[in-house]
Amino acid sequence: MVCGKCKSPDHTAPKCTADEVLSERVAIRISDSDYLKLSELEAILKTVGAILKKGRSEKVYQKAVCHELMDRGIPHTMEEVMPILYKDRYVGEERLDIVLNGFLDVIFELKAVASDIKPDNHWQVVSYMNYKKFNYGFVVNYNQSHNKGLMIDVLVRQDGEIYLLDLDTNTGVKMNDYSY
Secondary structure (H helix, E strand, O other): OOOOOOOOOOOOHHHOOOOOOOOOEEEOOOOHHHHHHHHHHHHHHHHHHHHHOOOOOHHHHHHHHHHHHHHOOOOEEEEEEEEEEEOOEEEEEEEEEEEEOOOOOEEEEEEOOOOOOOHHHHHHHHHHHHHHOOOEEEEEEOOOOOOOOOEEEEEEEEOOEEEEEEOOOOEEEEOOOOOO
16 A cells, blocks of 8 residues: 555555644544444455456446445445535535445445545545534545555544544544635
């Protein structure tokens, strides 16, 4: 994996220590049960990437992730519609790639592009998390670049703030490029 922020091949964005991107790292309070479920979901995403490799479309990865979830009995929906309202009027809709309900309430936003995960990808998931009133979201890029691998960023809401979570250390970096 490659860091989407400093481009180091030794870690991912939540583990980045680059001064220009790191705000204060804080301990994230997650129950043992939620932690195990988040770890299981990360393993599912990695399995799909390892089996399918590069060169597939986002929809192919999406269906493969759903098959893995189904095989494990994890309830989910694919392409759930989120209506967009402006001044209480319908102005459009967005589709949530994968929504988990019951097992652990989580949103998955999948990408299959040759670029890094960007802040707008994070904020897209934050808007979905707000709509669903969920505390967890994943941004996953099955990176199509020849020199980059799978990228997974886990978002968690704690005390009304959104953090990029490092599952290995159970710490997070506050997302603060703008307020939501």
